[in-house]
Amino acid sequence: MSGPNGDPNISSEEGIINDDDEFGEEEYAAVNSMLDQINSYLDDLEERNDALNGKLHELLESNREARRDFRAQLAGSQTQEEHRDVEEESTLPSKQDQDKENN
Template sequence: MSGPNGDPDVSADDGIVEDEEEFSEEEYTAIDCMLDQINSCLDHIEERNQALNGKLHELLESNREARREFREQHPPDEEPESAED
């Protein structure tokens, strides 16, 4: 039988605990700690993503400005200078 994610030989009920008393207080504390660590990692990733996004926008704006300046210095209708011998 295919599992919930298409994995073979995994039933949808595998790993599901129906009796909440099977977890001890220590297990809940450990799970809570792991979730806190995951949340902290996700926050860190989000901060880095926002910083990278900001740097990307700065780079794009700098590129636009450089292209604008280049166009001002080299208008498209300007004839290229010919080299005289």
């Protein structure tokens, strides 16, 4: 016959533990109090974790926006420089104009 946990070498009668140590109400109350304290600490830790997680997501989104803005500014300054270069080239006399003036 198998034991209480499916162990084939232990009979169900041998698997029963007779514990003569009886716990009083005080011990149960102390254990219950400790468990309540642990539960309270875990709840506090979970709230802090959630708050940090929220702040992390805000920071990541802020960094994404800052990178987008920076890239837009960088692209804008590059187009302004290109536009300025084109304007300067159009105001400079062409090679043909220079040749006409020199002759």
